[in-house]
Amino acid sequence: MTQRGGIVKRILQLFVTRWLARTPIGMVVLGIGWFVMRKRRKRAAEQGDGGRPYQRDRRLTAVPGGGTRPRGR
Secondary structure, three states: OOHHHHHHHHHHHHHHHHHHOOOHHHHHHHHHHHHHHHHHHHHHHHOOOOOOOOOOOOOEEEOOOOOEEEOOO
16 A cells, blocks of 8 residues: 555544544444454464554465465566
């Protein structure tokens, strides 16, 4: 994802969060989302992922050792 795409995503996230926070039901939704993301981040940290977000790169292919290598075209 490009730098601009990350900024746009954060701004949209802020607006949605503020909109949901206006009502009690929205606060419940935000709380559930926070709890789910907290569990996901904890699990990713335990697996040694390093906390980096998943990035899809179609130019790489998986190898049996668990890594990736460039595809030879």
